[in-house]
Amino acid sequence: MFLPLTSNAYIKRNISLGWPLALNALLMQSMLMIDTLLVSPLGEVSLAAMGIATTIVAFILGIQMALANGTQLVMSRAVGSGNSQKLANSFWSGMLINMLVAVFFWVMLTVLDGDIIQWLTDNANLYNEIAAYLNVAKYLVLFTAITQVITAMFNALGQSKIPFKSYLIELPINACASYILIYGVFDWHGLGVVGAAIGSVIAISLRMVFLTVCLKYKQGLDLSFNSKMALFINNIKLHFVEIFPVAANVTMLSIGATVYQLLYSQLSINAYAAITLLMPWIRGGTQFITSWAHASAITISQAIGSKKLDNLTQDVDISIIMAVVLSVCSCGLFWGLSFVIADIYPGLDPETYLALSAIAPLYILLPFIRGYNTVHGHILRALGKTTAVFKINFTGQWLISIPLCALLILYFDASLFWAFAVMPFEEAVKALPFRYLARKTLSEFDSQTADKLI
Structure with missing residues (x-):
C-alpha cells in the first residue's frame, strides 16, 4: 500500500530535519565523553573527580536543554503562523527564562559548591579536584543557555543543519584545547583536570559566537524587540507555564x-x-x-x-x-x-x-x-x-x-x-x-x- 504524496512529503521533511538533530545529540554527549577520555591517563582520583563533576554539569545542562525544547515548540507555532512579532517574543521569552535559570545554577555552583561536593564525597583529594573543575565549568551553564535557545530557533525554522555545523566546530576545538591544557606543551606541564574544563568553555564560547553570527545574518528573520512591556511580561508568564512541565519532566x-x-x-x-x-x-x-x-x-x-x-x-x-x-x-x-x-x-x-x-x-x-x-x-x-x-x-x-x-x-x-x-x-x-x-x-x-x- 502506497502512502499519499502529502505523507511522503511529510516524511522527507521530518527526515531532513531529524538527522541533524540526532547527530547533534550524539555530538553533545561526546563532549563530556572526550573530557573523560582525555583525563583518564591522569589516574583514578582525577577520573573519579571528573566523573562526579561532569554528572553535576550534565544534570544542569539537561534541564537547560529541556527548557529550550519547550521554547522550540512555542517558536515552531510562531513560525507556522508567519507572525514575526510572535516569533521574536517567543525567542526573547525563552532566552530570558533560560538565562535566569542559568544564573540561578551558576550562583548555586559558586556559593554552595563546597556543600554539594561534601554531600557527594568525603575524599579530600577528590574534593579539591572537583572544586577546581566546577569553578571553571560553571561558566558552561551560562554559555549553554544562549546556545540552546539559538539552536531551538534554528530547529523551529527547520534549519537544524546550522546547529549541526556548530557542533562540528566545537568538537575538534574542545578536544585539541583540552588536550593541550590538560597535559601542556613544550616545557609547560599543563593544568590537569582544570584544563579539561577550560577547553570545554573555550569550545562552547566559540560555538556561541558562530550561532549568534548565523542568527544575526539570517535573511528574513527579524527578532527586534518591539513589544510593549506589559504584553511581554504576560507572554513570559504564558511561555513559562508551557515549558516548565517539559523541564520538570526531564528532571524527574x-x-x-x-x-x-x-x-x-x-x-x-x-x-x-x-x-x-x-x-x-x-x-x-x-x-x-x-x-x-x-x-x-x-x-x-x-x-x-x-x-x-x-x-x-x-x-x-x-x-x-x-x-x-x-x-x-x-x-x-x-x-x-x-x-x-x-x-x-x-x-x-x-x-x-x-x-x-x-x-x-x-x-x-x-x-x-x-x-x-x-x-x-x-x-x-x-x-x-x-x-x-x-x-x-x-x-x-x-x-x-x-x-x-x-x-x-x-x-x-x-x-x-x-x-x-x-x-x-x-x-x-x-x-x-x-x-x-x-x-x-x-x-x-x-x-x-x-x-x-x-
Whole structure:
C-alpha cells in the first residue's frame, strides 16, 4: 500500500530535519565523553573527580536543554503562523527564562559548591579536584543557555543543519584545547583536570559566537524587540507555564534514572557492571528515534501555528508508524550488539558476560516500547499537553516502577533479569495512557484549540 504524496512529503521533511538533530545529540554527549577520555591517563582520583563533576554539569545542562525544547515548540507555532512579532517574543521569552535559570545554577555552583561536593564525597583529594573543575565549568551553564535557545530557533525554522555545523566546530576545538591544557606543551606541564574544563568553555564560547553570527545574518528573520512591556511580561508568564512541565519532566526522569542506578548497585558487582556497560549504548542507540520525535513535534507545531489542521491526524499517524519502524531497526542493532559485546569489552569476568546474556532479550526489546512512548510524548507536547505527559511519566516511573524495582531488589532479592525487566515494564505501563490521550486530544483538536495554543 502506497502512502499519499502529502505523507511522503511529510516524511522527507521530518527526515531532513531529524538527522541533524540526532547527530547533534550524539555530538553533545561526546563532549563530556572526550573530557573523560582525555583525563583518564591522569589516574583514578582525577577520573573519579571528573566523573562526579561532569554528572553535576550534565544534570544542569539537561534541564537547560529541556527548557529550550519547550521554547522550540512555542517558536515552531510562531513560525507556522508567519507572525514575526510572535516569533521574536517567543525567542526573547525563552532566552530570558533560560538565562535566569542559568544564573540561578551558576550562583548555586559558586556559593554552595563546597556543600554539594561534601554531600557527594568525603575524599579530600577528590574534593579539591572537583572544586577546581566546577569553578571553571560553571561558566558552561551560562554559555549553554544562549546556545540552546539559538539552536531551538534554528530547529523551529527547520534549519537544524546550522546547529549541526556548530557542533562540528566545537568538537575538534574542545578536544585539541583540552588536550593541550590538560597535559601542556613544550616545557609547560599543563593544568590537569582544570584544563579539561577550560577547553570545554573555550569550545562552547566559540560555538556561541558562530550561532549568534548565523542568527544575526539570517535573511528574513527579524527578532527586534518591539513589544510593549506589559504584553511581554504576560507572554513570559504564558511561555513559562508551557515549558516548565517539559523541564520538570526531564528532571524527574533524570532523577529516576539515577535512582534506578542506585538500586541496581545493590545487585552483584557483575550484574551492576553489565548494566553500567549497557547504559551508554541504550542512550545512544535511541537518539535517532528521539530526533524523529523532535522533528515530528516541530512540524506539527508549525502546522498548528499556520492552522493547517486538515492533515493533522494523518501526520501524527505517520509519525507514530515511522517511530515504530525506527524502533524495530534499533532493536535489530541491539540484537547485533548482543553477539559482539564480548568482543567490544574483552577481558571481563565470565559472570559479567553471563549477566549481559541474561538481560539481552530485555535490552533488545526496550527501544521498541520506549520509541513508541517517546514519539507520543513529543507529539502530545506539540498539542499542548505538556502537563498530562508529565503526569503519565510521573505515575509510570515514580508511583509504579521505581517502588516495584526497590521491592524486587531490596525485599525479594530478585535476579538481574527481573530487576532490569522493570525498565521495559515501565514503558509498557505508560504506552496505553499515551495512546489514549493522543487519540482523545486529536479527536477534540480544532481551530479554537489551536488559537489558544498560539
